[in-house]
Amino acid sequence: MIRVTVWNEFKHEREYEGIRAIYPDGIHMCIAKFLGTQPDLEIRTATFDEPEHGLTQTVLDNTDVLVFWSHALQDEFSDEVAERVQQAVLSGMGLVALHSAHFSKIMKRLMGTSMTLKWKHSQTEKLWCIGPTHPIAQGVPSMIELPEEEMYGEYFDIPKPDDVVFAGWFSGGQVFRSGCTFTRGLGKIFYFQPGHEEYPIYHNPDIQRIITNAVRFCAPAVSARQTLECEAL
Amino acid sequence: MIRVTVWNEFKHEREYEGIRAIYPDGIHMCIAKFLGTQPDLEIRTATFDEPEHGLTQTVLDNTDVLVFWSHALQDEFSDEVAERVQQAVLSGMGLVALHSAHFSKIMKRLMGTSMTLKWKHSQTEKLWCIGPTHPIAQGVPSMIELPEEEMYGEYFDIPKPDDVVFAGWFSGGQVFRSGCTFTRGLGKIFYFQPGHEEYPIYHNPDIQRIITNAVRFCAPAVSARQTLECEAL
Amino acid sequence: MIRVTVWNEFKHEREYEGIRAIYPDGIHMCIAKFLGTQPDLEIRTATFDEPEHGLTQTVLDNTDVLVFWSHALQDEFSDEVAERVQQAVLSGMGLVALHSAHFSKIMKRLMGTSMTLKWKHSQTEKLWCIGPTHPIAQGVPSMIELPEEEMYGEYFDIPKPDDVVFAGWFSGGQVFRSGCTFTRGLGKIFYFQPGHEEYPIYHNPDIQRIITNAVRFCAPAVSARQTLECEAL
Amino acid sequence: MIRVTVWNEFKHEREYEGIRAIYPDGIHMCIAKFLGTQPDLEIRTATFDEPEHGLTQTVLDNTDVLVFWSHALQDEFSDEVAERVQQAVLSGMGLVALHSAHFSKIMKRLMGTSMTLKWKHSQTEKLWCIGPTHPIAQGVPSMIELPEEEMYGEYFDIPKPDDVVFAGWFSGGQVFRSGCTFTRGLGKIFYFQPGHEEYPIYHNPDIQRIITNAVRFCAPAVSARQTLECEAL
Numbered sequence A, B, C, D: 001m002i003r004v005t006v007w008n009e010f011k012h013e014r015e016y017e018g019i020r021a022i023y024p025d026g027i028h029m030c031i032a033k034f035l036g037t038q039p040d041l042e043i044r045t046a047t048f049d050e051p052e053h054g055l056t057q058t059v060l061d062n063t064d065v066l067v068f069w070s071h072a073l074q075d076e077f078s079d080e081v082a083e084r085v086q087q088a089v090l091s092g093m094g095l096v097a098l099h100s101a102h103f104s105k106i107m108k109r110l111m112g113t114s115m116t117l118k119w120k121h122s123q124t125e126k127l128w129c130i131g132p133t134h135p136i137a138q139g140v141p142s143m144i145e146l147p148e149e150e151m152y153g154e155y156f157d158i159p160k161p162d163d164v165v166f167a168g169w170f171s172g173g174q175v176f177r178s179g180c181t182f183t184r185g186l187g188k189i190f191y192f193q194p195g196h197e198e199y200p201i202y203h204n205p206d207i208q209r210i211i212t213n214a215v216r217f218c219a220p221a222v223s224a225r226q227t228l229e230c231e232a233l
Helices: A015-024 A027-035 A057-061 A079-090 A099-103 A105-111 A205-218 B018-023 B028-037 B057-061 B079-090 B097-101 B105-111 B204-219 C017-023 C026-038 C058-063 C077-092 C099-103 C105-111 C204-217 D016-020 D028-037 D057-061 D077-088 D099-103 D106-113 D206-218
Strands: A002-006 A041-047 A065-069 A094-098 A116-130 A144-154 A163-170 A175-184 A187-192 B004-006 B042-045 B065-069 B094-098 B116-130 B141-153 B163-170 B175-184 B187-192 C002-008 C039-046 C065-069 C094-098 C118-129 C143-153 C162-170 C175-184 C188-191 D002-008 D040-045 D064-070 D093-096 D118-129 D143-153 D164-172 D173-183 D188-191
Touching: A002 D064, A027 A041, A027 A065, A027 A205, A041 C204, A057 A079, A057 C026, A065 A079, A079 A105, A094 A099, A094 A105, A094 A205, A105 A175, A116 A175, A116 C188, A144 A163, A144 A175, A144 A205, A163 A187, A163 B018, A163 B028, A163 B163, A163 B175, A163 D118, A163 D143, A175 B163, A187 B018, A187 B097, B004 B028, B004 B204, B004 D118, B028 B065, B028 B204, B057 B079, B057 B163, B065 B097, B065 B204, B079 B094, B079 B105, B079 B187, B079 D188, B094 B097, B094 B105, B094 B204, B097 B105, B097 B187, B097 D206, B105 B175, B116 B175, B141 B163, B141 B204, B187 B204, B187 C077, B187 C094, B187 C175, C002 C026, C026 C039, C026 C065, C026 D164, C039 C099, C065 C077, C065 C099, C065 C204, C077 C094, C077 C105, C077 C188, C077 D057, C094 C099, C094 C105, C094 C204, C099 C188, C099 D164, C105 C175, C105 D188, C118 C175, C143 C162, C143 C175, C143 C204, C162 D164, C188 C204, D002 D028, D002 D206, D028 D040, D028 D064, D028 D206, D057 D077, D064 D206, D077 D093, D077 D106, D077 D188, D093 D099, D093 D164, D099 D106, D099 D188, D106 D173, D143 D164, D143 D173, D143 D206
Parallel strands: A002 A041, A002 A065, A065 A094, A094 A187, B004 B042, B004 B065, B065 B094, B094 B187, C002 C039, C002 C065, C065 C094, C094 C188, D002 D040, D002 D064, D064 D093, D093 D188
Antiparallel strands: A116 A144, A116 A163, A163 A175, A175 A187, B116 B141, B116 B163, B163 B175, B175 B187, C118 C143, C118 C162, C162 C175, C175 C188, D118 D143, D118 D164, D164 D173, D173 D188
16 A cells, blocks of 8 residues: 655645646645545645644654655745655655645755746647656557646756656647656655646646556655665774 | 767768758868867868768877767778777777767777667757766856757667767657767767758857867877777787 | 566587586576565567567567577577567566677667677676565565676666665676666566586575566566657647 | 855864874865866855855855765754855756765755765775766776775765765675765756765875766856746746
8 A cells, every 4th residue: 555645735735726726725635636646645634734744753754755746835834844855755755746745845845956947827738648658658648638738848957867767749839858766865756747636737637647657667666665774883 | 189080971961952051061061160169179071972971090099089970872882991090999999979870880899788779850959968078078067059950769778878068959759868978998989969951050159169179088198099909919 | 467578599408518518407497486476477488490589579478578588699689579578668568688788689789789798707606686675575685795707897878777785796806787777668687697507596585586686677567568659739 | 167165063173083094184174286287267265164165155156066064963954054155056057075074964955865874984885987987087997995984884865966976885794875966957067975084085196086077077057056946837
């Protein structure tokens, strides 16, 4: 059983009617719902407003994979919790960082770079699979068309990924490394660009398949967390 | 002094008036001309119709970097010469493989994969730099627009490149890993997608800059060739 | 069910009494035996002396992962069969290449390099895991000591691996990239250095665990083979 | 002209007579001296005790490559200065991090991992070149023997390097990725393990050659620093 915590900022969905219409219970509940149909996944959720953002040490100790969506409150996110999540990843917890979470404190700490990119609202995206043998690409078509999505464009300031599984084409002329894996310490990370809150991206079955695959890929071989330390012989 | 041999099949330019109008003396002479303006480069050319395709052992022994364009005669290319070029690369000769040369016997031998891709004539390409610190990207704008180019699209069946320096966006909806480096043995390789014979791609100053940078990047540190062999201790 | 074909040259074991004492039925039968204990693996074997080396198109079409050990007869190995195996890998068959199989025609074709290295008999090897999150490393100790093994030393002329999972330390002073993954076309490859025929390497349970993990890692997601071809749009 | 700042903690050399005997003016002065013989390098030094550790914004703005040695005072190193150095690297400054600087705040911020390893005093190291085509390896022998060095052993918790140029063999049985390149933002980084303060490592001409090559490799193409920012189109 893979224990998944789906974390969402849960701000836009409560502020804007148009977004609430797409995700009435929040992005986290939409993701929790489709992940919850999988018999090997055990799902809980957490949001920004909970104490310690719902990411207490106990929660992280009992999470195999954290799915993370954030945007407007990234500066307000607790440094202490960001540090705690980083340590959990280094000791083996998987992390699936979605869309604007590229700019979260958690991703910046784990990647070490500025995580900057170009962006623009409302473009068509075609998401091409350029890593067909990767576990995250299994059962996914060679191209997924998203009629409307926020454009994220290069140069995307990330360290070289372990693998670039998906590359995004945008109608306005940009390209993007849209699905990237990284390893940090004992933790596996998947960053996935699709998922702007104004479009029903997470209702797309192919996108759901990718996120489900990513959760399984990022799950640690054993749930027991291991803190790496320097060792004198 | 970097000794460069620019090789071209030199078939289309003699057959089709429209192509001859773009490259009156052949693609090789166009490339030789702009490379020849560089004081550190010494240029010779060779073409398919010459004995041994102009790639004798002596020529290869005196070549630091081979720039290679091929297309229609790839099946007719001598297996023996392809093997000889492969060995030259493994012993340190640089290789800049252009456009349809992805499907040359030389590239197939060095890469080991099918080198297949999707293709379509006449699209607009935007070539994005996704490796701004790479030597091949120096002095090159973040995006180069080619009003008309042959589309090459993913999935491109190559081994994982050392670096993907450029990614191509095509107006028809495709993306491509358009500028990739590889190391094989002691030889450095740059594969570069732009350069369909029907469009004046190699007259573009930014494309010329990339190829010039690539020649310098692929040049071996020392010209002396070294054949690697198994060694019993 | 993963369909595994274990291929062995099966020459040394019939020629030398000392080697026969270690592998009375051949290296292939030793490997087939420990793989055969796994409920998800279905094992057959093949050897050099069989027609077409036992690697007919039908056998390959029904093989998900080929485990391959070769040494003395590598030059005599059929070019046609080597080509056939290469194509099977590119279309999705997994390959676990053991020890001296680095110098097989199959590996040379898939890698494109000289595959040369340094070697010496009878040294102690310590095999360190430097990729602890890799599926092939699961359940394997951080270091495996092999009291006697053939030294393989750098410089090992391979393309840059996808991952170096194990690094070998040898008592004579050499190091080696002993466990490397590669992707070629739709096929996943694991090269694993331990396994000189004069020492009982494949009787070691940790080595058996690594090979078992590698078979599962290299198995394609779907058994249906897919031949990649260029495609005009 | 490449503007190099050699930074050293400069604590051990003033505390221990044995270390002072090896580096009478400090490790920084030894490195500054051999780098200073190169006509294309302009050298300054800085140490921990200077205001802001000698790494003011003005110094960093005028530094193309920072060579950095630290050990005992890593916890006391200013967070503000570490942040400033990180930003300088992301905007293009090269970094050559030596030996125990793997555990500096600067490297931890840039890498995102624990940077932990195994260690033990006084072993023989053999440093093997496993990236012979890399610019940092030019003119360097295939193996460098260091009669006495501190052992650093795997598992070394780093992100996957761009290239592993050198691998260390240690007489006690360990191996290590001893020379690794990384890119972070617009900055190039070389981490190099040799250099324990109790042994005259930086007096070794081959080690000096590697560090000199690394400084040239890590130097930015243009000295002008560029801060990457998110950009709305």
